Amino acid sequence: MKSARIRHNGEIFQVEVVDDLNLRLPDGTVLKEQDVEWLPPATGTMFALGLNYADHARELAFEPPKEPLIFIKAPNTFTGHNQQTWRPDNVDYMHYECELVAVIGKTAKNVKRENALEYVAGYTLCNDYAIRDYLENYYRPNLRVKNRHSTTPVGPYIIDTASVPEPNNLVLKTWVNGELRQEGTTADMIFNVPFLIEYISSFMTLNPGDMIATGTPEGLSDVIPGDEVVVEIEGIGKLRNFIVSEKEFFAN
Structure with a gap:
């Protein structure tokens, strides 16, 4: 469903x-x-992973992390399928990030890894755009990198867990204007979904509607106004959005 x-x-x-x-x-x-x-199909807090694919960490010249690097996304960063995302004026590099998102279905506190998927309502996709100009260190984003209004498309829908029996072995792809730019697999995540639920719930409570965005593999490239960007995850779906200029976006 x-x-x-x-x-x-x-x-x-x-x-x-x-x-x-x-x-x-x-x-x-x-x-x-x-x-x-x-x-956006869910409206809770998004816990986003930095450098959760070793190949992507190396792509950014960082060492793969030894424990999860997690940051929180502000609610107004989210937008939906077929919507616009804007590229800030006077930046040199803005890239897409195709990510698997686990959506929490029931309150989770001190959950064990072997039971973690029982707390997942389903899965969706996000495209966690980043402004590379402001990348400072391995821990990644200060707010200017990842927390801008409407720069994280999420969706199009939540697919239930019964339809995704193996979330840790799915192919991810990103197309820009129909050209395949990124391809990887969730099998290469450093910290998978059960590990992350156990880890986060060990020190805070996850609530229904919360989302865990699990990071992106290598294969990033710059995007500019006029680009159509489609991210896809095998068995889950495709999420499309359109890049416009800062001036155009805020004139609407």
Whole structure:
């Protein structure tokens, strides 16, 4: 089952996603992908991993971490499928990051790794754009790198765990204007989903709707206004968004 949040005719709905991203409203009406505004499918806190793929760490000239490097995303950084993301003026390098996201389904505190997937409602994707100009050290993002308004597309939907029996062995891909730029596998994560749930829940409580964004593999490149960026994870889906200039974005 796939569940999405959308806005249609000024109202927000939680809806079922059927074939080809058609959507079924609670009253049974079926809408097409392009007829709605897609919203981030979950609204909780996002715990995002830095350098969780060894090849990506080396790509940035850092040593792979020996324990998780986690930062928190502000809620206003999220945007939905088919929406716009902006590139700040006067920066040299902004890159995409295709990431698997685990969505928490029930309160999790002091969870053991072997039971961790019982606390996952499902999975979605995010594209955690980064402004490389402000990258300072191995711990990564100061706020200017990762916490800008509408620079983290999330979605299009949450697919339930029964449909993703092996989240730690999925192919990730990113296309820019139809050109394949990034390809990797979640099998190469340093810290997988069960490990991360155990780790985070050992010192704080995870709540329903919280998200764990698990990092990205190597294969990053610059994106500019006018680019269409699509991230895909095998068995989960594709998330599309469009890059515009800072001036264009804030003029809307």
